[in-house]
Amino acid sequence: MIGCNHSRTVCIQLMNLPRIARQKCLLNQIRNLHMVERVRTVNLYKDDRTPKIRGRHYIYRTIENPNPSPAEIQVLLTDHVDGLGIMGDIVTVPKRLWRNFLYQAQLATYPTPENIVELSHEMKALGDDAAILKQLGKFSRITLQRIRGLNLPVELMPSKTGWTLTKAHIRIALRKVGISATDDSITLPKDPEIKTPGEFIFTLTMNDAVSLKVRGTLVERPLVFVEESPADKVQVWDNPPVTPDEELNPVIRKFLTKSAIDLDAFRLKPPKRPKVHNPNVDKQILLRQANR
Known part of the structure; x- marks a missing residue:
């Protein structure tokens, strides 16, 4: 028999029910459900007789719940959640993340x-703004916020006549800082002919939806080994954006200026509270032990 940790009276009342009614009886205990079975089975009895329940019949062993409650739940996102999904997506998340955040x-x-x-x-x-947000990925806000403050160092060999900047130069430089881009997403400056090392502006498009102007710095690669190259002296991240907020699409501006959501902080288990010992309670325990 499968039942719950109930009192002896409830168990006797359950055994007194007809067999069909007993099979349909569901014993649910909220948040404290235990599936158990008798270690020793009850002897056979007729339907019109009361079974003889002895003390040994109240010994149970715990069994695995055949229908455990799922640990995850499907939810509908009503806003962009970084690393999880975009507005309108149906995703599966842990119940703790859904309930607490x-x-x-x-x-x-x-x-x-x-x-x-x-x-x-x-x-x-x-309208069309929803299609643009839908076209962006779940990591788009974090990526775009990082790209806005990027100062890309582009290393080229020394030349007396100057350099002709190509998309391959920028694509390789982006890969060095951890950004994967294709040639179609890169737009060169109007004048790719650069005479002296220094800053230049190019455009980077993400998912054919959002285009941002990015700052780049052309530096000469040293011919001999040095501990700190000119590219290492360039501040790559957290620079002022080239494109001001006023020039952005209002929806994109609201999307980028909103701080990113860090889900890793909510996935981690909260620290356990330290146990605070009450000195008055400890004294009472010592007095009780002394009186014994």
Whole structure:
């Protein structure tokens, strides 16, 4: 028999039920459900008789729950969540992340048909801006915020006549700082002929949706080994953006100026609270032990 840790009276009342009613009886205990079975089975008995329950029949062993509650849940994102999805996506997340963060921050809801229809109406009201946000990926905000403050060092061999900047130079330089880009996403400056080392401006397009002007610095590669090359002296990240916020699309401006969401901080388990010992309670325990 499969049951729960209930009192002897409840178990006797359950055994007194007819067999069909006993099979349909579900014993649920919220948040403290234990699936157990009898170590020693009850002897056979007739339907019109009461089974003889002895003390040995109240010994149970715990068994595995055949239908455990799922540890994850599907949610409908109502806003862009970095590293998880974009607005309108249905994603599967741990229940702890949904309960402690996504639901409280109003970033997601249950994927019911009513909520899906309501969210689709909101996205239609945005018009073409919703299509642009949909085209961006789940890591787009973090990437675009980093690219805005990028000062890309481009190393070229020394030349007395100057250099002709190509897309391959910028693509290789981006790869060195951890950004993968194609030649189609790179737009060279109007005058690619550079006479002296220094700064230049080029355009980088992400997912054919958002184009940003990026600062680059052309430096000469030393012919001999040095501990600190000219490229190492360039501040690569956290520079002032080339494109001001006023020149951006209002939707893209709101999308970029909003701080990124760090989900890793919520996935980590909270630290355990240290146990605080009450000296008054400790004294009472010592007095009780002394009186014994």
